[in-house]
Amino acid sequence: MNTSYIRHIIGQVLKMEATLMLLPCLTALIYKEPEGFAFFITLVVCGLIGFVATYKKPAETTIYLKEGCAATALCWIFLSIFGAIPFVLTGEISHFVDALFETVSGFTTTGASILTDVEKLSHCSLLWRSFTHWIGGMGVLVFLLAIIPLSGASNFNLMKAESPGPSVGKLVPKLKHTARLLYMIYIFMTFVEFVLLLCGKMPVFDALSTSFGTAGTGGFGIKADSLAGYSPFIQWVVTIFMILFGVNFNAYYFIFMRQIKKAVSMEEVKCYFIIIAAAIAIIFFNTFSLFSGIEETLRHSSFQVASIITTTGFSTTDFNLWPETSRFILVLLMFIGACAGSTGGGIKVSRIVLMLKTVKKELYTFMHPKSILKIKIDGKPVEHEVVRSVNVYFISFVIIFCLSLFFLSFEGKDLITCFTAVAATINNIGPGLEEVGPCGNFAGFNPFSKIILILDMLAGRLELFPLLILFHPKAWKELLVTQKSKRHLTKAGKR
Amino acid sequence: MRTIIPHENRGLNIIIAGCGKVGITLIDQLSKEGHYITVIDKNPTKLQTLSNNYDVMTVCGNGASYSVQREAGIESADLIIAVTDSDELNLLCCTVASRSGKCSAIARVRTPDYSIEANYLKNRLGLARIINPELEAANEVTRILSLPTALDVTPFAHGQVEMVKIKIPENSFLDNMEIQNISKNISTDFLISAVERNGEVFIPSGSFILKSGDIMSVVAARRDILSTIKKMNFKSTPIKNTLIIGGGKVAYYLAKQLLNIGFDVKIIEQDRERCEELSILLPKAIIINGDGTDEDLLKEEGIHNCDSFVPLTGIDEENIMLTLYASKVSNAKAVTKINRINFTNVIAGLDLGSVVYPRFLTSEAIIAYVRAMKNSMNSGIETLSHLFNQRVEAIEFKIKEAPAVTNIPLIDLKLKNNLLICVINRNGRVFIPSGQDCFMDGDSVVLVTTHRGFNDINDILK
Numbered sequence: 001m002n003t004s005y006i007r008h009i010i011g012q013v014l015k016m017e018a019t020l021m022l023l024p025c026l027t028a029l030i031y032k033e034p035e036g037f038a039f040f041i042t043l044v045v046c047g048l049i050g051f052v053a054t055y056k057k058p059a060e061t062t063i064y065l066k067e068g069c070a071a072t073a074l075c076w077i078f079l080s081i082f083g084a085i086p087f088v089l090t091g092e093i094s095h096f097v098d099a100l101f102e103t104v105s106g107f108t109t110t111g112a113s114i115l116t117d118v119e120k121l122s123h124c125s126l127l128w129r130s131f132t133h134w135i136g137g138m139g140v141l142v143f144l145l146a147i148i149p150l151s152g153a154s155n156f157n158l159m160k161a162e163s164p165g166p167s168v169g170k171l172v173p174k175l176k177h178t179a180r181l182l183y184m185i186y187i188f189m190t191f192v193e194f195v196l197l198l199c200g201k202m203p204v205f206d207a208l209s210t211s212f213g214t215a216g217t218g219g220f221g222i223k224a225d226s227l228a229g230y231s232p233f234i235q236w237v238v239t240i241f242m243i244l245f246g247v248n249f250n251a252y253y254f255i256f257m258r259q260i261k262k263a264v265s266m267e268e269v270k271c272y273f274i275i276i277a278a279a280i281a282i283i284f285f286n287t288f289s290l291f292s293g294i295e296e297t298l299r300h301s302s303f304q305v306a307s308i309i310t311t312t313g314f315s316t317t318d319f320n321l322w323p324e325t326s327r328f329i330l331v332l333l334m335f336i337g338a339c340a341g342s343t344g345g346g347i348k349v350s351r352i353v354l355m356l357k358t359v360k361k362e363l364y365t366f367m368h369p370k371s372i373l374k375i376k377i378d379g380k381p382v383e384h385e386v387v388r389s390v391n392v393y394f395i396s397f398v399i400i401f402c403l404s405l406f407f408l409s410f411e412g413k414d415l416i417t418c419f420t421a422v423a424a425t426i427n428n429i430g431p432g433l434e435e436v437g438p439c440g441n442f443a444g445f446n447p448f449s450k451i452i453l454i455l456d457m458l459a460g461r462l463e464l465f466p467l468l469i470l471f472h473p474k475a476w477k478e479l480l481v482t483q484k485s486k487r488h489l490t491k492a493g494k495r
Numbered sequence: 496m497r498t499i500i501p502h503e504n505r506g507l508n509i510i511i512a513g514c515g516k517v518g519i520t521l522i523d524q525l526s527k528e529g530h531y532i533t534v535i536d537k538n539p540t541k542l543q544t545l546s547n548n549y550d551v552m553t554v555c556g557n558g559a560s561y562s563v564q565r566e567a568g569i570e571s572a573d574l575i576i577a578v579t580d581s582d583e584l585n586l587l588c589c590t591v592a593s594r595s596g597k598c599s600a601i602a603r604v605r606t607p608d609y610s611i612e613a614n615y616l617k618n619r620l621g622l623a624r625i626i627n628p629e630l631e632a633a634n635e636v637t638r639i640l641s642l643p644t645a646l647d648v649t650p651f652a653h654g655q656v657e658m659v660k661i662k663i664p665e666n667s668f669l670d671n672m673e674i675q676n677i678s679k680n681i682s683t684d685f686l687i688s689a690v691e692r693n694g695e696v697f698i699p700s701g702s703f704i705l706k707s708g709d710i711m712s713v714v715a716a717r718r719d720i721l722s723t724i725k726k727m728n729f730k731s732t733p734i735k736n737t738l739i740i741g742g743g744k745v746a747y748y749l750a751k752q753l754l755n756i757g758f759d760v761k762i763i764e765q766d767r768e769r770c771e772e773l774s775i776l777l778p779k780a781i782i783i784n785g786d787g788t789d790e791d792l793l794k795e796e797g798i799h800n801c802d803s804f805v806p807l808t809g810i811d812e813e814n815i816m817l818t819l820y821a822s823k824v825s826n827a828k829a830v831t832k833i834n835r836i837n838f839t840n841v842i843a844g845l846d847l848g849s850v851v852y853p854r855f856l857t858s859e860a861i862i863a864y865v866r867a868m869k870n871s872m873n874s875g876i877e878t879l880s881h882l883f884n885q886r887v888e889a890i891e892f893k894i895k896e897a898p899a900v901t902n903i904p905l906i907d908l909k910l911k912n913n914l915l916i917c918v919i920n921r922n923g924r925v926f927i928p929s930g931q932d933c934f935m936d937g938d939s940v941v942l943v944t945t946h947r948g949f950n951d952i953n954d955i956l957k
Contacts, residue, residue: 065547156546173508173531173552383539 001478004058006071009158011053012144013075017082018047023131024086028124035122038089046082068157069466070475072141076458079140080104083132092121097447097454104454106132107140108461109343111219111313111430114443114450118224123205129220130209136461137216137245137343138186139163146179161466164340164348171253185252186343190215193241200234214241217344219313219430226315226438232299235316239303243276246310246338248350267378268339268350272309275336275349279305279329286326301326309333311345313430320437327433334423345428345460347397351390353377358387396464400456401426407452411445421445425453426460506530507865508572510598512558512588513579514541516834517603517628520858521576522549525865528948533567536579559588561595569596574623574868576861578603590620599623599868601861605630605744607776626860632853633748636830639849640737640803641756642720643828644729646710646849649880650717651891651941652920657720658688658889658941660712660882661729667707668728675701681726685715686927688917688943689887694843696886698913698945712882712889714917714941716925734802734828735759740787740817741808742769745832745853747776749805754779761796763787788813790820803828811835818847855881866950876950877939889917889943892952894934899953906930909957914944916955 021043028036063071083106084099093099098114105112106129115121121129135143139162145155156175170178190211197207209222223229227238247269254263263269283301291297300317307314308330319330337346357375364373374381401422408418413435420432421442431438442453459467469475506529511518514536522545526532532551535558536542542553556563558579569575575592577585582604589600601624604610613625638648638657647660663669669677674687690697691710697703705711715723737753739746742764750760750773760780764770770784785792787808798804798820804827806817811833818829830849833842842850863879878891894901900908905916905928918941919928926932934940934952942955949955 156550170546170552173533173550175550177531 001070001475002058002060002063002067003479004056005061005063006067006074006479007053008058009071009141009144010075010078011050012148013050013079013140014046014082015050015054016140016144016147017079018043018050020131020135021046021086021128024124024128027127028122031123033122033124035086035090035092036124038086039124039128041089042082042085045085063155063157065157065160066469066475066478068155069161069469070479072158072161073458073462073466073470075140076107076462080107080454080458083107083128086128087125090122090125092125095447097450098443101442101450101454102129103132104457105425105430106130106218106220107136108428108457109133109137109216109218109311109345110425110428110457110460111213112425112436112453112457113220113430113441114445116441116443118220118222126222127205127209127212130212130218130222133216133218133220134190134212135216137218138182142179142182145175146183162462164342164345164463169250171250181253182249185249185256186215189241189244189252193237196237196241197234200231200237202230202234206230210238211241213314214238214312215245215343217242217245217310217312217338217342217428219307219311221314227303228316232295235299235303238314239299239306242306242310242312242314245312246306246342246344247272248339248341250341265378268353271353272339272349275333276305276309279309279333282329283322283326286323286329290322304330305333308429309336309344309346310338310342311427311429313424315431315438318437318439320433320439331420331423331433334420334427334429337427347394347427350377351393354382354387354390355394358391393464396468397426400459400464404452404456408445408449411449413444421453422456426456428457428460507574507868508568509533509865510535510564510567510569510572510575510592512536512575512577512585514538514545515578515580517854517857518578519545520854521578521861522551524858524862526550528862528866530865533572535563535567557584559584559591561591564588564592564595569598572596572598574599574601574865576601578857582606582609586616586620586622589622593621601626601864603628603857607744607747624860624864626857628853628857629744630748631856631860632745632832632851633752635851635856636745636749636805636832637752637756639830639851640734640753640758640805640828642724643732643734643803644724647712647882649882649889651878651889651918652925652939655717655920655923655925656714656918656941657717658712658714658880658882658917659720659724660710661724661727662710663705663707664729665707669705670707672705673701674699674703674705677705677727681723684719684927685713685723686915686917687711688714688889688915689882691883696883696945698887698915698943710883712887712943714927714943716918732802736761736801737803737805738796738798738801738827739763740804740806740814742766742773742782743807743809746805746807747773749807750777750780761801763792763796788817793820798827799825801825801827803830805830805832807832809834815842815845815847819845822848866948878941882943887943887945888947888949889941890949891939891941894936894938894940894952896936897934897952899956901934901936904931904933908955910955911944911946911957913946914942914955917941917943 021039024039025036080100080103083103087093087099088096093102101114141158141162171181172178193214194207194211197210213220227235251263251266251269280302284297287301288297291300303316304319335347336352337348338344340348340350361373361375365371404422405418416433417435421436424430424432435444436442508531509525510533511521512535514534522532526549534545534551535554539555542555546553554567569592575598577588579585585602589602592598593600600622602622604625605627610627610630617625639645642648645659645661649658687699689712690699736759739762742762746762750762753760762780763783763785765786767784770782774782783796804821806814808814814831818831821827821829830851831847832851859879859881863876867876876890877893880889882889916928919926920939
């Protein structure tokens with residue numbers, strides 16, 4: 001494996017994290033909070049390590065998929081470890097595993113918290129928590145690709161490892177410009193939401209944190225009751241933007257290019273909206289008796305549906321108290337997740353569509369055993385490879401899910417809590433049901449269970465395989481051993 | 496999309512249809528030069544590997560279809576290059592593209608039926624260029640065979656200037672000689688522009704000392720080349736006959752050219768029907784029906800006595816083996832055609848002598864066109880050639896309105912390192928410039944450099 005290039009990428013990511021930590025430092029300055037020093041110290045350490053790691057340029061810049069995956073997974077792990085340090089230094093979260101849980105939950109846009117009282121946190125820590133959502137939402141390496149001229153044409157492997165969805169395409173020929181374009185759309189939409197929230201008379205700090213949380217489909221609230229305390233207007237704005245950020249960003253690119261027809265005809269996006277509408281309708285009728293009036297019922301049901309399907313995890317009401325049908329619908333939505341190529345998590349609508357189509361095709365071949373039928377999406381035949389990888393993804397997902405649930409069961413908590421805790425972390429949502437419901441939190445788990453959940457969050461965000469490759473013994477062997485023989489080879493090649 | 500891409504040294508939007516051998520060479524080189532490339536191909540697996548290795552966008556489909564071209568962004572494309580397997584598809588692809596967009600189009604057309612009408616097709620269909628790798632390869636082989644001492648011959652200034660690669664043999668009087676002494680002792684009509692020694696390439700100064708075993712590339716006016724080589728005491732017996740193995744398109748073009756300049760040509764081809772075709776097309780050539788890799792047949796057909804030997808089978812390994820065999824049993828000048836470029840390091844170590852890579856010839860022609868296109872307003876590139884495994888570029892510029900370099904004695908220009916101005920062609924008069932000469936408007940200039948990506952004559956300045 002090309003270890004020196006992986007080291008270089010990790011170094012760049014750390015340098016970038018150091019730069020991003022300027023934002024909480026600035027917040028601390030504005031609010032005159034002493035917690036800012038913790039961020040500043042971490043910033044300096046992180047930056048220094050980054051500079052040391054990137055000091056020597058890698059000789060070989062070609063990387064293959066395995067390096068792309070390993071680099072991505074390692075970057076996320078390093079990013080989370082350094083991101084967790086300030087929480088420990090300020091003493092706001094005393095245990096390191098707790099701090100790591102909180103940070104991973106931030107970067108993976110999960111939004112699951114171990115804090116029992118969020119409002120005790122300083123402004124700079126609160127903003128950093130929300131800001132990690134924003135960075136993690138579109139992807140750290142995508143951001144890196146957009147701003148740093150990394151040499152080597154094979155960086156597509158990095159983007160492939162980080163971007164959600166069964167198949168990754170480019171919008172424009174150059175990777176750098178694709179990454180920039182994505183971030184431009186992302187920044188623009190975040191800004192629009194920010195302005196709209198300000199119009200709804202939300203305080204600037206709250207509006208900024210909430211915009212970050214929505215954009216990354218994260219879900220860290222800065223209030224104990226999440227968004228329940230804000231005005232209906234604000235709740236509607238957040239609902240709409242949550243849904244918008246769950247749409248495949250290719251659709252926005254088409255709209256931007258004035259190819260509206262193409263954007264509207266995207267099958268995945270259509271299905272996504274149909275699922276949302278259906279879920280809202282069912283929950284609306286199911287919970288009608290709980291609220292007063294049509295507007296309130298509609299607002300709460302659509303907010304919760306949007307929050308769960310896009311894997312954001314904000315809440316305006318305690319949906320744990322809802323009737324069983326509504327609770328079931330919400331759990332189902334957790335697994336479906338948002339569109340591929342959005343900032344959301346979950347299994348992704350496109351995978352679900354593809355799997356349903358495979359089932360339909362299989363049924364059809366029972367009727368006509370000799371028939372030939374190709375699965376199509378957007379009118380284009382889907383490669384067998386893609387179908388296969390979606391099936392493998394689903395099976396791996398189930399296996400990881402069961403294993404995590406098994407480990408969590410030792411806690412002795414009830415099954416719904418454990419089940420939804422795993423579901424909420426692996427799908428990057430945040431709140432589950434019962435003990436981990438919107439009014440509860442993850443503080444009750446022991447450190448071992450927390451580590452399992454941390455791994456679940458990372459696996460869910462990176463779409464399983466980039467993280468799984470780190471558990472392959474051969475990968476470690478290659479990471480550590482092959483350097484010597486490779487050097488030998490390049491020398492021979494030069495001669 | 497175009498508006499938000501920053502204009503810092505903006506590349507061209509290029510669509511390449513077909514990712515075969517030439518396609519991939521083009522993608523490799525053009526993406527290195529910073530152009531925005533979209534590739535169209537029918538084979539999704541190929542595209543998958545391609546997008547892993549290069550920073551390009553891929554579209555799966557038929558390159559000649561308008562909707563596929565639109566998906567690849569034909570409206571904003573500057574250039575479309577069609578290099579699929581099929582000539583007809585390439586022509587159709589370019590025709591559709593040049594009708595729908597405002598882009599230039601280059602098509603690869605290699606069937607002899609069309610290549611005779613290349614100019615007519617080009618004008619009628621509105622193409623910028625038609626390229627024929629087989630014909631280019633045949634031209635190259637012909638040039639090498641007419642100057643047998645040379646490993647490689649590259650023409651500049653419409654053939655008036657030639658750049659010749661020569662290996663200095665053991666015990667040559669050039670061994671241990673400073674370059675400035677050579678010009679004193681022999682003549683001043685030539686210039687040593689680059690020297691390769693042990694895999695390293697130098698752009699030599701006057702104090703550079705040559706060694707035997709070096710491969711040097713010499714630039715001179717065409718009329719002086721032969722006499723120069725003679726004066727350097729290289730043996731140069733002219734070639735009278737040639738033995739070609741394989742009767743494909745290159746063989747046909749080559750045989751036709753060689754027969755025209757009075758060679759005796761013998762072609763060994765395995766396929767009986769093709770032999771009959773060839774005998775109709777090339778009545779003056781001797782066509783032998785048999786297996787060209789059969790040692791007995793080669794002996795029977797006199798490989799020991801032939802002056803030159805050109806293996807042109809479709810399989811690189813066979814060609815290499817045949818050349819190695821030929822150099823063992825005879826003194827024939829061998830030219831090897833290699834289609835794929837894998838393992839170039841190994842091939843370079845084999846001492847094959849002259850090697851012709853058709854795909855490089857094609858991609859060089861296209862890249863020269865692309866670079867000139869990028870800089871259409873100022874001084875343009877006329878010819879571009881990669882030497883020594885692409886480590887040196889030889890470029891011919893046409894100078895038009897470039898006040899930064901014209902009418903200043905060359906000695907006063909602040910030129911980049913590793914750059915040598917070889918020849919100036921002024922109104923058809925070719926000469927090697929001294930420090931006192933200046934560039935003038937309308938000159939064309941040949942220079943060699945180890946820098947990459949020169950687009951403009953002003954790039955030579957520091």
